[in-house]
Amino acid sequence: MTLKLFELCGTDPERVFSPYCWRIRMALAHKGLEAESIPWRFTEKDAIRKHNSERVPVLLDGDQAVADSWVIANYLEDKFPDRPSLFGGAGGRAMARMLNSWGDLLGASMAPFIIKDIHGQLGPVDQAYFRESREARFKKKLEDVVADRDARIENWHKTLEPLRVTLTAQPFIGGDRPNYGDYIVFGPFQWARATSPFRFLNEDDPVYAWREKMLDAFGGIARKSPGYAV
């Protein structure tokens, strides 16, 4: 068995930063699985298109290609049932689907703070692609998207309230130990940490303490990966 994972990066192949790829990095570690990382950049569409995907992560398990972080997490859970469960049962798997939606929207809410910094991680060809596609999406120059971020961050903190309340009641979304619910939500934070010096969290926020624990999980794979100590 050899697993390989296409992971988004910029000029530095070690600095993988996609929130969706990080969900799977953490899920693989949770299952005690090793996967060879295949660095992938925004404009390398052909490399994954042959595996029927336009986006990363794409997991290769021998001849089989599995795309989309949610699908990959389910694939790993089903393929490796004897290893620690990502979902903790059928109810957890179903309810994690809604956390996945919430986590995706969390990421979307963080983009307007870091989009220019992501651009800064990329080589020239990717930069051109990224600027054009993202400025079309935001209908603004990247510089203008992030311009007032310091003024916006306090209001953004409200976005975290469901997570904050949860983490005052229990150590992890998964209860006493992290599960895929934690990796879903951690993904966007690690995306930000890998690409931007912008500070999202205050140290007195329960979410900060939780993120610290996530950074230390599995031998600190997330903390050791290139990023900003924010």
Add this chain to the structure above:
Amino acid sequence: MTLKLFELCGTDPERVFSPYCWRIRMALAHKGLEAESIPWRFTEKDAIRKHNSERVPVLLDGDQAVADSWVIANYLEDKFPDRPSLFGGAGGRAMARMLNSWGDLLGASMAPFIIKDIHGQLGPVDQAYFRESREARFKKKLEDVVADRDARIENWHKTLEPLRVTLTAQPFIGGDRPNYGDYIVFGPFQWARATSPFRFLNEDDPVYAWREKMLDAFGGIARKSPGYAV
């Protein structure tokens, strides 16, 4: 075994409307349990204070009193493990804690649309209490809180996006069948339906179709309960 449930109502004891009480009504039905309803009104503090609670729902199981919807759901899951599971395993129970936080905030986001209508369901003594306490919370007259609700509803629809995405992927938050995750989120909708003619959902919204199914669940206990056909 006799279960009794203190449930919030106004002038009509049949029109129970607390979102938290509805979570437990649905959870009891899910478990196939009957509970005698004890109608309770905002100003009847003494009736539940002797059971060590300031709020409903309060479940009485013989001599034991259990307060707080989340605690009651966990109590029912543990006390009746052979009946259909509310959480579908340990992972589901842990992750439902975050859905519970999300659902509470959903309810809070709906209050400024219906707060005046809730007032209209109450008798004079409760009305006085409700107006004073809620106007202190909102720092506005109830009439002013709801005044621009028609203009606000379109923006409020964005609140539902994590739910909407989930329900386009699967029939219920709990997967193929509803579980406590669904009851958590349904509670605020039933609260609104029981108290207000205000229309929160468009018929083409996947959330509308889901709410219809929840209204029909368990022999239609939610639909048959007094409310507005919105």
